[in-house]
Amino acid sequence: MTEKEKVIVSNKGLVRAEFNFWVGRYMDKFYDGLEQKKLIGNKCSKCGAVFCPPRSVCGKCNENLPLDQNWVDLPETGTLQNYTITHYKVADRRTRTVKDPQLIAMVQIDGTNTAIVNRLLNMTPEEIKIGIKVRVDWSEKTTGAPSDINGFIKV
């Protein structure tokens, strides 16, 4: 059977089932911080690990991080831990590629034990090196959403 002879039923969906996720009490605080262009995290009182974004539970210790305790104000600077470069936009790899590849990095914010993933901006692939210092590039108008962090730029 050739591709032309195949009958394809493409179902765009009669049902719209979109989720409105509530981010939860911890991420509520975090997003309030982003809106003011501030990064915050929280600390496990048992092992001392600092999480950014904050967590309600430390998986390693299986301990709750109380909502009203151990919040840490964090700087907007961090260390580049890892990176990758890709032309692919995720929705459909075959058709969705970008002309200029995206530089995606893992950045460990200073004073934390975890890394966050976001774009590297105004950098060429040759400039990227593991271990360099970067800082948050904030969106001009913040709204208390993940997109408040535009990406990371070289310090």
Add this chain to the structure above:
Amino acid sequence: MEKVGIVGFNQVKLYSDANYGRYEMIFEAVRGAIDKAGLKKKDITTVISCTNDYYDGRTISNCWTVEVGGGYLADESKCEMDGAHAVLYGLMRILSGNHKLAVIWGGSMPSCYPYHSARLYETDPTWERPLGYVNDITAGGFQMRAYMEKFGVSKEEIARIAVKNRKNAAKNPLALAESQNANITVQDVLNSDVYSDPVTELMVAQPCDGVAALLLAPERQALKITDNPVWITGVGYSQDTYYLGERDLSVSKSMEIASKTALNAAGIKNPKNEIDVAELFEAYAHEELIFTEALGLAEKGKAASFNSEINGELAINPSGGAIGGNPPCATGLIRIIEAAKQLRGEANGYQVKGAKKAIASGQIGMCAQNNILFVLEGNV
């Protein structure tokens, strides 16, 4: 552990865009396994289906696979992970003492849906998913770079694994045609398009259409069904943390724990000497090296110099592995089937001589968050 035997299996040919429906494919795999073992529908006492609602485009998707999967008015339930996890579920059903024959099948048809979008639904919807920067494509790039940076491993050394598996796949008639590359070179792999730097397209286990089925039975029953059962002598699995930024991606802690548990259960002290063949679910070439180290077959960072060819120190992925074709929900199940084929001496064209003990692994999640390892032994 009471002995449980693999008494039959069947896998359909893998295609990047199969010219038949997924339900026909499931029937071909399951009915084929039953027929080959000389059994009938009435012999099936439990069925474990392995699919994914997002990949099937419907919820509780096993509601529609009942007839084709041999589950009609039978004890049937579903595992929504890798096919290898479904084998663990089937094993537990047999060990409950209530079942004489378990059918385990798994598979999917990614030619019908945007695979990478479906995988994006794995990510945290309240933080990572809205931006889309964490996804299964970028995760592969992060993992390979972490491994290279930590241990100073070169791209060429990693490309050699893709070459080995693609050459092995050329000997396996059921592998994906696009992965059967008998004359491929390291340069071909390095020169292929960038997937997510440093990963190139030919280092990736391409998602493809395919279904596989496996039959399990308790010892007494197994010996009635076949003279050549393959025994499950150990199993271990482990789940790593979700956030990539919290994990050391240059190693696989979950595989280390899974292998310790499984090898211990099977009484294997030195896997390098005691295991004859390994079939590992490597989503990318570099993962095979990371797993080789996690299994204790090579020191950290040194797996590239371990000879894992069919006639090497210990054959890894003689069938071509997942790089030879990666049908979601079937890939780990196929690793177990390929290991069983080796132990039964049925791996025509890529048989490891005199294979007596094997290991086979499955995985799920970004950067192989969860790993499961089986130890199998032939009926000697």
